[in-house]
Amino acid sequence: MISLTGLRKVYPGRGGQQVVALDGIDLDVPRGGVHGIVGESGAGKSTLIRCLTALEQPTSGTVAIDGVALSGLGERELRRQRRRIGMVFQHVNLLDGRTAAQNVAYPLRVAGASRGERAERVRELLDLVGLAGRGDAYPSQLSGGQKQRVGIARALAAEPAVLLCDEPTSALDSDTTRQILGLIRDVRDRLGLTVLIITHEMGVVREVCDSVTLLDRGRVAQSGSIAEVAGDHGSRLARALVSLPPEPAAAGRVTLEVSFAGEVPTGRVLAAVAAVEDVDVSSGTIETLAGRRVGRLRVVVPSATAADAAARLRAVGVHVEEVA
């Protein structure tokens, strides 16, 4: 549904130096998928969004939505394609002097819908986002979460095929974040949308995404379904998805991080850990992510016997790394 091929964007920098913001991105998000894009500041996330909405022309490579490449479209066709992409932002930017209903109706007015059509569609949309009966409220009378609901309704007004969400919950508290992510999943389920979420919060990825891409200096550092990346134990995304607090080991001891996925029975792992001589478990988690059981344990062992302990643990099929 969303297909990026060899996407490259180079900006002219200061002193004639070039800034490579995107360096050959290949990415496919299937119809109905919720895909997360994560990466540090400057990784290229905003540039990616601007290329997807054709606000920015790629230096090379293609962006295609539903098989239609954006480059080479005429002005009219491009406008039509843009309407197939709804945008949800961190700061909703509602028109303060207009009611929630008028804000949602705005893109419908621009698209030339009649008054009757607008009223009916706005009612449906407010209902869809859980704001039935709140259409007459002004933005100042709405909570942050309710404003974001209005923003989502507005983004859905033109019946897009794709919803691009740029840090949709960064300004919200954790309860409201969970509700808004639940809503995004719900509209995906009901309307069959394809959703791309740019976020710096792994909690968002865990909660709502089916798949995820880590961008690093304009390149894809890692990409896959949540189950795949969570099971790729030593990887950056696996560590970020299932993270443990760092805790330095005492002198003469080292910490081994033991990671495993559903293929290895938890009981067997725990038995192997318990059998290690003079072992202590300092932290750990065993949970189900995208239907796959994943576990991570930090075990502290004497330095002198650490290599032997690691070998014994690996023998049961787990991934073991010494951590600082």
Ligand SMILES: Nc1ncnc2c1ncn2[C@@H]1O[C@H](COP(=O)(O)OP(=O)(O)OP(=O)(O)O)[C@@H](O)[C@H]1O
């Ligand atoms: N218009 C521009 N002109 C020159 N350089 C740019 C421009 N826009 C972005 N860049 C550079 O491209 C790189 C990627 O920037 P981008 O804003 O896409 O990253 P980001 O991952 O969205 O970061 P953040 O999370 O801070 O928004 C950075 O090095 C940035 O300085």
